[in-house]
Amino acid sequence: MxxxxxxxxxxxxxxxxxxxxxxxxxxxxxxxxxxxxxxxxxxxxxxxxxxxxxxxxxxxxxxxxxxxxxxxxxxxxxxxxxxxxxxxxxxxxxxxxxxxxxxxxxxxxxxxxxxxxxxxxxxxxxxxxxxxxxxxxxxxxxxxxxxxxxxxxxxxxxxxxxxxxxxxxxxxxxxxxxxxxxxxxxxxxxxxxxxLGSPDPARARTWLQGRGLAHPEATLALAGGSPLLALELAAEGLDADWIGALPMAVARGDARPLLGRSVVRVVDVLFKLAHDLQVRSFGAPARFITAAKWPAPPSLDALAHWQRGLRRVARHDEHPWNAALLIESLVTQAASLWPRHDEAGTRGGRPSLHSNR
Ligand SMILES: [Zn+2]
CATH class of the missing domain: 3.40.50.300 (P-loop containing nucleotide triphosphate hydrolases)
Known part of the structure; x- marks a missing residue:
């Protein structure tokens, strides 16, 4: 039928x-x-x-x-x-x-x-x-x-x-x-x-492959299983490599992957990253971000503080932000979830970020 x-x-x-x-x-x-x-x-x-x-x-x-x-x-x-x-x-x-x-x-x-x-x-x-x-x-x-x-x-x-x-x-x-x-x-x-529910992942994957996405899995996960959103994200270059590198980039305070994108998109992606950092700290698998390498779990208090900041920006997304400055500041706030130990004597002066697996 x-x-x-x-x-x-x-x-x-x-x-x-x-x-x-x-x-x-x-x-x-x-x-x-x-x-x-x-x-x-x-x-x-x-x-x-x-x-x-x-x-x-x-x-x-x-x-x-x-x-x-x-x-x-x-x-x-x-x-x-x-x-x-x-x-x-x-x-x-x-x-x-x-x-x-x-x-x-x-x-x-x-x-x-x-x-x-x-x-x-x-x-x-x-x-x-x-x-x-x-x-x-x-x-x-x-x-x-x-x-x-x-x-x-x-x-x-x-x-x-x-x-x-x-x-x-x-x-x-x-x-x-x-x-x-x-x-x-x-x-x-x-x-x-x-x-109106999301389609089952296999069906969504097949549909995206039919639209020319060879490996849509990571993008589909970032889209929360919604195929039309996944198609939009893929068109913006948010593919498996980009998504996989995101957690470590944000933890380093590197805003470059996010610059030049809309504030709405950046806030949405950072919300999803925050969600996944939270669930991972409880030992559950990430839902949106498919990455092999993650920073150490941040403190949950610090994470909640960052999420409140994101929510404030989300509520005012009509505001004429200077997008680049705002995005850099959101990433700087995110990076501060992982206090740097370099000043305290970490070799080479590099931030101490570890994969927790
Ligand atoms: Zn008709």
Whole structure:
């Protein structure tokens, strides 16, 4: 059954390719079977394909031959694949619209002077609500996707509440998030929830190999098992060699592997390194970082202090940081987890860092 289900990503605009995302077939069938509410909140780890999944659900809802999955052949499916369906509206932050190559779309027009927002703006929500009150172009009803819904700011979320409670003309809504707790409770409580899990590692590995990654294991682990995130990381050069060298580089205070990358990416990778240092100090295996060589376990107090620092930066990632200075400072803080003994007489004046295996 699964092989017959169409799971091409109609929405990834980056390359123009339509990639089949085979792990979405089973959740799609499940969601279609239980999709009774007018608003569904799709949640799960980043990089599994929330937007694509919401797109498939919306496409199936709009499809002229609806079944477990969109038929992929009718007029409605064709319009969705061209992102030209009059009854499908996809609400994303302007920054994501740019990243997806959708900036030619009318919603982002006229704002090219400003830095694209990472939040979903209230005027964009109001536009979507106005659109929902117009007559459906093809008669089936309207479909609104909000991705990611945790980027609705308070004003945007409040503007949406009435629509979420009682959508005009039987409209369906699909909201996505990696963390439902980041949504206002009033938004959360109005949605049926659906958890979108990561595919099993073998399936994800095979899929990544099909996308040209010969040895995707380490990158997939860094991505927490999420194939689309792994693909992004690989495109940024975060391969097995890079990942394997990271723990010792950070312990040495060497920020070079991280410089030139986005603050969001660096903070995410350092969080994962901190997590793995913590679990390794309890004798458990690392989860995200595949490395043969590790520094000695740091003190857990010092580690917790560093994690708090990372969290502070993560909360303010819209701040106009000087990225290079910030990254160097995060790595310097990390390196201070391992007090240097060189001044106290270690041979050659080198920091004393050992593998603890
Ligand atoms: Zn169709």
């Amino acid at each position: 699964a092989t017959a289900v169409r799971t091409e990503s109609m929405l990834l605009g980056r390359t123009g390719d339509h990639w089949p995302l085979p792990w979405l077939a089973e959740p799609l069938a499940t969601a279609r079977a239980f999709d009774r509410s007018h608003a569904m909140l799709i949640h799960g780890a980043a990089g599994v394909g929330h937007l694509e999944f919401a797109g498939l659900l919306a496409q199936a809802w709009l499809c002229e031959k609806p079944g477990q999955a969109p038929c992929g052949a009718c007029g409605s499916c064709h319009l969705v694949s061209q992102r030209a369906h009059p009854d499908l509206h996809i609400l994303v932050p302007d920054a994501l619209r740019v990243a997806l190559g959708w900036q030619g779309d009318d919603e982002g027009a006229g704002r090219s002077d400003a830095k694209p927002s990472r939040e979903i703006r209230v005027d964009a929500v109001r536009q979507a609500i106005d659109w929902s009150h117009r007559t459906a172009g093809r008669g089936r009803g309207k479909a609104l996707i909000i991705h990611p819904a945790d980027q609705l700011n308070t004003a945007s979320a409040n503007a949406l509440l009435k629509t979420l409670e009682e959508p005009a003309g039987g409209m369906r809504l699909w909201l996505t998030t990696t963390d439902p707790e980041r949504l206002l409770p009033t938004v959360r409580s109005r949605c049926q929830r659906l958890h």
